[in-house]
Amino acid sequence: MSPPSTVPSVSEEVLVSFPKDHVLLLTLHRPKSLNALTPQMTEDLRRVLNWFEDEPSLWVVVITGSGRAFCAGADLKAWNRDEQNGKPMSPETILSNIHGFASISRRESIKPFIAAVNGSSFGGGTELILNCDLVVASKDASFGLPEVKRGVIAIQGGIPRLSRIAGHQLASEMLLLGKPVTADDARNRFGFVNVVVPTSDVLSAALDLASQIVANSPDSVQSTKKALLLAQKHSNEETVSAHVRGPETLGNLYGDNIKEGLRAFNEKRTPVWQNAGTRSKL
Structure with missing residues (x-):
């Protein structure tokens, strides 16, 4: 299958590719900043994913990150600059983003989402993972919801989803302590990772799951x-x-x-x- 001709244009902060028939691959591409999300990335992802929802030839999306991290969450340096410059993020701004962090963490899509977690993931990065249908993680991956350590809250969908997946006590362990957990713990204790593989195999394992999905109706x-x-x-x-x-x-x-x-x-x-x-x- 050749790539659709109507792919929306995006900035260099998000890479868009089509590695297999019917599969969209989105790569968060700010490796020097551990793929911390900027407003531009959010807009890029919103535009591409809204298009993906309506593109009949695409059946599955895989999300991964460039470099040694999956996603460090929001760009806290930029957030702090805005706060100091009198441009605080209001509750209305957060709530108006109906699809949540990265336009993924609260998105209700009938198409499958697969996370290929190639390293650390924190805050909103973990929240978007919790909203994916399948999660492949590298052995050295870690997952954290450290919002309480920064005076904020995992409001972009992480609280209800983690509580539903892991149960109240385990969810409290991540959310109230703010400490990261390993890939093995995320799979064996918390239950939101499907497969743990060597780092070099993360993307191929995720694409293999995508191939298994597109083999179905x-x-x-x-x-x-x-x-x-x-x-x-x-x-x-x-x-x-x-x-x-x-x-x-x-x-x-x-x-x-x-x-x-x-x-x-x-x-x-x-x-x-x-x-x-x-x-x-x-």
Whole structure:
């Protein structure tokens, strides 16, 4: 698959590439600053990810960082300069960013997000990871939510998601102490890392997971992701079941891909999927 021709333009702080069919790779690219997020990076990511949501040929996004860190969170030096210059960040500014930190930490996308964590991650960087569907981490990766040490709060989505994943006491350990945890602890104790690999293998392992996803029907994947989002919001099992049984979900599933899946099974071959929502004209 050739890259889409309508890719939004971005600054040099975010690298956009297409390493595999149907896969978008976004690389945070401020290695000297440990990929700390700037307003420009946020705008770049917002623009590309909004486009990704509407681009039918892209089914999965992988996010990683350049250099020895994944993301050090917000650029605190810039934040401090703004505070000293009488330009404090207001609660309204934070709340108006509906998709959260890096335009990811509160984003509700029906397409899968994979984090390829190649080193340390702090603050908003960890919050955006907590909102990804799959997380691959290097053995030397670390994850921290040190907001309490800076007089702020993990308000960009980290608190509810970590509490839901890890439970109250373990979430409190990260959020109230502000101490980082290792990749092994993030996987074995806290439960928000799927795979731990050598640093050199992080991106290839994440892209392998992306390949496994795009080997499946995008209609099924996206309907399942939507059900997972509903399950996070609602304790009522009937709400999630209603989505799965609803006309929108069933309408999406009963397109060309369900027919292809059944044909491929009977013909003992690999399915050739179409973009989600594809229906052949009669």
